[in-house]
Every structure is written in structure tokens, then in C-alpha cells.
Amino acid sequence: MDKKQITRHASLAAASAVLLGLAVPLTASADTTEPLRWSAWRGSGLDPRQRCATVEVPMDYSDPDGRTIEIAVSRIPSEKPSARRGALLLIPGGPGGDSLSDPSGKGQKLPQKVRDAYDLIGFAPRGMAPSTAVDCKLDPADLGRTKFLPWPAPDGSVAENMATARRVTEACGRNGGELIRHISTANEARDLDRVRAALGEPKISAWGDSYGTYVGAVYGQLFPDRTDRTVLDSNNDPDPTRVTRGWLAAFETGVEDNFPEFATWASRPGNPYRLARTAAEVRSGFLRLAARLDREPLPWPGANPDRLDGNVLRQTMLTSLYDPDDYPVLARTILAARKGTVPPVPESPPESVIQNVAAITVGTMCNDIDWPDSAAAYQKDVHESRAKHPLTAGMPRGPMVCAALPYEPGEPPVRITDRGPSNVLLVQNERDVATPLSGALKLRQALGDRAVMVTVNSTGHGAFLDNGNACGDRTVSRFLATGKRPGSDLSCA
Template sequence: MTAVRGAVLACVACVAGVAAAGIAAVPAAAITPGVDWGECAPELNAPRGTGCARLAVPLDYADPSGRSITLTLAAAGSLDAPDVLVVNPGGPGESGIGTPKQVWSSMPEEIKDKYLVVSFDPRGVGASGAVDCGDTASLLPSPLPPNTPADEEQETRRTDIARNIADACAEHSGDRLRHITTENAARDLDRIRAALGKEKLDYLGYSYGSKLGATYATLFPDATGRMVLDGVVDPTVSTYESGFQQNGALQRRAEQFFDWAADRDERYHLGTTGEGVSGTWEDIRGKLAAEPAEGKVGSAELDEMLASAMYTDVSWPTLADAVARYLEGDPGALVRATEQLSIDPVNGAQLAYNCVDDEWPADWRTWHEDTADSAREAPLFAWLNTWYSAPCAFWGAEPGGPVDIGDGDVPPVLLVQAQHDPATPVEGAHRMRDTLPGSRLVLSGGGNHGQFLFDGNGCVDTAVAAYLRTGDLPEADIDCPAPPPPE
């Protein structure tokens, strides 16, 4: 959701290779309501059974008769279904083209016939006028320097990279960047609702999608229908602050991973206690910093794989096995693991939303001091998270300021959260519940990011399905046990 990575739910947002679409030249005044579903263009790589459509919306809602941007929508299920569920898989910056088929296919039978499932590439993403930052790969050395700088020279090298990324995005995307905001994406959601012919928006948002949904409910309370926010963003802190909030949650989740590996020492041989595995991990980081595996995977890449694997414990065996094989003399195992667990270090769309939604410190000394403080609690993730967001210190578009979530008579919603979620810590769900009075919280005892439909938790799925079927919130919050760990 915030700084570490753009992908929130690998099981939901798994479609790659989406073609970019430019800003439409037609004036927004020419926009007409309605959605004309048809076959998806081959370059979208949409799953079989997915239909696609396009919808023009104003680029600038302050100038609705000016330029427009064309959104690409996707749908799965029956067009004869009585209701529509719009889904956002998170990010910000994640494509929604593959989301409808995965969500609809995973739905319990009691709601599968009720909903046509619709998602979309939000503005600035994929096939909806993607933010272009040029060839950022040329700006990034491979392997990257260690995340934790050993001296001022190393830190300056990384800030220079961040500045160059911000400059490249500004050069290639220009004035579009100031229009890539959550507020505008929420207004796009309302255009989608109207085009679908619905008086109210039924919505499911994962991770960042919870922020988008809560923003929509604040702006359009009378048009808000059944709303499920899963993996809940804290509405009381800025994106800059949430990154530091996230660091500690990631560190605690990593300690759970180390304990898990220790319980399986006969297989992985990384240590018989969580502390032992943690010590082994630090040794490996040091070795990779001095001599990257096959010249490709250094300590920074190992940190990134660890952060990625914390989002879902399904990834834990893959990472533990790769590290074990590396210790046995197979450095290629780490290289192969990066194909599954690494992500693009520069997500232009995610940067665009994060950098413009909120104010960011302009003085790098503030970043340095805050990160050094955070590293005392979260040494594995503090600097990694900071470098991911660092281009926001140099961003070319002025922040627009976020919507004050909960301002006004906002209807209650259903919140879904894991107790040990590393990306959206549980405190955020409690604060969202307080911000949207009357909301209910379904809390799993697990730690995977994204619960409904994709964590195999029958307690969670039953509660959410009942709400989507009836529209009735639970009478009280619901506590659900965690599913068993992966073997």
C-alpha cells in the first residue's frame, strides 16, 4: 500500500504486460454515460471470461469541459446479475484488469449470482493513461547498494537516484502528475457507478483500495452502498508517516517468519530458534553486500524479497528454500527467487498517487533522522521503505492535499483486517472504525495482507459474504482465528 511495494495482493493483482493508453484528445463535454462491454484487447492479457470497456472521465474535475482521460474497465460474471461489485486491488498503482475474474471465481456461491464484478485500471495506471517515467532501469545500478548507508557518500548516492527518478517522471508525464490523486480516482469511481446505471456503489477495496473507498464514502455518502475495506489504511496519518508505521509491523512479521523457519530447521538449517535464524539472516546480508550472488542479488535485493514475502506466508517456503540453497553453495537459487518475489523498484503510478496525495518533507535531514529512529525498531525495513518513497522528496508536482476521511455524515462500512498485517498495521483498522462511526471490524488472528476470498479463512469469508448478500452489518465486531501456517 505505501512505500515498500505496489503489489498488495499477488493473488488478486497478477496481470502484467498491460498496454498504456494516452490522454484522450476529446473534450470531457463529449463524455456519454453507459458502458459498452466487449472483448478485451489482446495486449491487456485479460483472463478468459473477462469483458472490457472504456470510459472517458475529466482529467481535471475543476475543469470538467477540458481534456479527458480514458479509463479501461474489466468485468466478470453475468451481465444479467442484479448488482455490480466494483473492486480495487490496491497499490496505489495496481492494474485491475485481472481482478474481476479472480474475485468472481473465488466468491461463495450465495453471492456469485448476485454480482457482476467490475474493476478498472485507475487513472495513471496501465491501460488508463499510465504514468510514464521513461527508462528508469538505466537510473538504477544492479545490484543496488545496501539499503542502510554506511556513510554520507552512500546515502548521497541513493538520494541522487531518487532525485533522478522524480525528474524522469516529471519529464515524461508533465502536468498529468498533478491529476493522479486519490480524490480524482474517487470521482472516477462515481462516474463508473453512474455509467453502470447504479444509484449506489457496492465496493470491495484491498489495502490502498480501502483508502480509495473511504475517500469515496466521504465525498459521495448518499451514493455509497455496501462497502468492504480489507487491509485497512490508517486515515489519521500521512503517507509519509504510514511508512514508518509500516516498518515496525514488517519487522514483527519477519520475526514470525524467522520463528517459522526455526520450527523447520531440519529442512532449512537456518537456526533452531527465531533469534538464531535472525542471526543467520544478518550474516547472509553481510555476505551479499560484499559479494552479490552471481553479481545480481545483493543485500538490498534480499531485503526486498523479505519485504515481499511478508505480505503472504504462502511465499515463506520459497524464500527460506532459496536462502538455504544459497548457504549450500547454490547462489543461483537467490537469483531464481527474485523472479517470484522481487518487484519493480520504480512504480511510477504508485509514486504519483503517494507523492501528490500528501505533503512530504522537503528537507532530507528530516527523512534521515526519522529513518534512523525507525531503524532502531525495524533495522531490516526502515531504509528500504525510505528509498522506495524517496522520490517524493523531489517530486515535480505540488501535493494537492488528501480528502479528510470521515468529514460529514459518512455511512458505516465493513472493515476486514489481519491482526499481524505487515503492510497496513492493525491500528489503522481501529482508527478507521472510529473515524466512520457504526462500522464493524472482522479481525483475523493471522498476518496475511488481504483476507476476504484469498486467505482460506472461512470465518472471514462467511461474515463478508453475509454482508454483501444482505447489506446488514454484523451486530458487533467479529474475531476470527488465524488459518494454519504454510507447510
């Protein structure tokens, strides 16, 4: 399993698939930050040019002279100093992802002109090791694939979800320390401005992916005059009343947008993983199998949870729809379950990584927006969701762990607006399970004339140099290298 797959698995297992009112920077000028001291990267399998450093930032930006934490940063310099324009931040998805290895990884997929123009900058967000790390020390059972996300009971009850939320938030309160209360998108954006200053850049460019699109949008809202060229790839709805709640709910739409692609693939003649003769039969067969596994789960020793039940099948579906290359994972699981057997236990990152990701997810999702604490309200929403969207069985409307948070967020969310320079390019696949096109259009609307949007007729999460197409890749690459955007929103067929 490569790093991209591990990061995705960890983020999904811990919560993903990552805010509003008018926020202010809450910090004095970041340009007083000490310059970075680069040292050799003590890792394996990475580009030997990559170096690392740390940036010291306030843990609490309302108390800039108080306790500090460290942000780990990596860099591969511009490959042609005479063509260098500045630095390109690679902003990871999540919450719970990092981009420390990305200068050596996806950064090397960038066209030569882009690699010539920029130093490629990765980082581990606050709370993510090897930056100053946070850990809730959760019970391993609560890290399970269907425990952290609020998959309801077979009858739709959310009682166990609420119990999980209480256990998780109590553990984070005991073990997460003061830092977990200061993990948020706004603080990540403020940290990135300290990174910009430490790099000695008056302005900085960025490529934000998935949850990183929201980080990039918040950075551009808080520090508009410090942005150069910004690419936001696979975009979240910035609705200031819902934020992370809205992202969870978006899986309803995302699955309905993407399952037909899987069903068409799984009904194609000649496919060794063919499940049925027609796409409609694939869908109905999936729903019947999930219902059967709700009633009669199969033992799955070594997995977490240690059984293949209906929700594990649904979670496998959700994970597999992120990338068409992962369709066989879902098909193999369905074929095994039909026979009363289970597939091999999926690879998983070390528990320490999952614990770290889980804590960051709790911090971000709970601190960015205030979640309701009414079990009855969630129960009503889940029943409505189950009726309208049976594939996701009510999970996207369920009570995330934030439903039991014993405190309210420390500041209002950042409202994304059209105030600022016109230097943003959005790129978005039409069929994206985690960040559906409908949500991306909301971000496009919020940014107004600041942005142009490229919509790509492709399937999967991640468009630029990933699951998109040549037209989209060419358009984004040209913008990063030259600053030229389409004159208006563009569709890439």
C-alpha cells in the same frame, strides 16, 4: 507466476506495498456520463462472459470541460438477474495495481449468492494501461528492487536515496506529461463515480483491497450517498498528516509483527528449508547475513540490481512476508547466500509494465501528500529507525522519490471522518506486513459508527478469501449478500 504474484511483484518493485484536509468532489454531477458500450474482451485465459468498455473522464476535475482521458472497465454480469442488487467494484491495491481481470479471477471465488447479487466490475486506474497510460521512462537501474524503495546505504546514509529521488522526479517531469500531476487517490475516487454513473447505478458497492481500502474510504467520503455496501480488506492508516509517508513507515511495525511467524516456520523440525534450531537464531542469523552481504555482496547476473547485497536480502524478506506461501523464497535465498551462491533470478513483469507502475506510484504517493525535502531530517529518522528496527534497516523512514518533487500537491488530502451512512465492513488480519493491524485500527477509529471491523487471527496481506480464515470469509460474504454485519466489532480466532 500468476497475475496476483505479478501485480504484487510489480507494485513492490516499483514502490509498494497505497489524502487528507477536507476535499470536495470538484465535479458536476457524474450522472451525465455516457452509458458504457461493452465489447468482447481481447485477452486470454479469462472468463468468456467478461466484457470491456471505456469511460471518458476529465484529466483535471477542476477543469471539467478540458482534456479528457479514458478509464478501462471490465464486467461479468450478475449470474441470476432476478437476484441482482447492483454492481460490485473490485478496487485493486497498489498504487499501481489494476483489477481488470478480477471479475474472472478473485471475483469467481465469491460465494454464489454474492455473484448472483452483483455485476462484478474491474478497472485500470487512471494512468495504468490500457487506460490512458503514463510513463516516466526511468533509467532501468532506478527500477531495481532496492532502488525505488529508499533502502539506505550500509552505513545508513540517505545521500544516494536523495540522488535517486532527483533523477526520478526529473524524468517524470520530462516524460510524464500533464497527466502525472493529476494522478491521485482523490481523482481515482472521482473516476470511480463516473464509472458508477456510466453503469447506470444510483449507488455502488465495493470491495477494496490494500491501497484500495484507502480509495474506497475516500470515495465514501466524497460521495457518501452513492455508496451501498463497502468492504475494506487490509486497511491503511488514513492519518491526514502523513498518508503515503505513514504507509511506508508502517513496514517497521509490519515486519516486526510478521518476522516471528517466518522465524517459527524456518526453525521447525522437518522443514526442508529449516534455517536454525530456534526462532531467535533465525532472526540473529538473518541480521548477521544481511550485514555480511552489506560488506561483501554476491554477483547476481541478470538481476536488478546485479548483486545480492544486504538490502536485496532485506527486500526479499519484505516481499516474502506478504504471504506465508512465499516463505520458501526467502529461505532459499538465505541458504544460497550462506554458501556464497545466489538463487535463480526472480521472474519479473516486462519492463514496460514496471515503468507504468513506477510512474503511477510516483504520481499517487507524491500527489496525495507533500513530502519533506530535508535530507538531514530523513537522515535523523533513518538512524533512529535502524536502531529500533534493525530488520528494516531504516528504509521505512527514508526519502521516497517524492522528497525531490519540484512542485507541491494540487489539493489537500481527503480527511476520512464518521460522517456518512453506516455501511462499511473492515476485515483485517492480525499479522500483515504491508497494512499492519495498528494502522487498520486508525481507519476504524476515523470511520466511527459508519463501520464495523472484523479482526482475523491470521498472517499475511489480504484477508477475505485469501490469507484469512473461514470465520472472516463467512462474515464478509454474508454482509455482501444480505447486508447483515456483526452488531459490534468481531474477532475471528
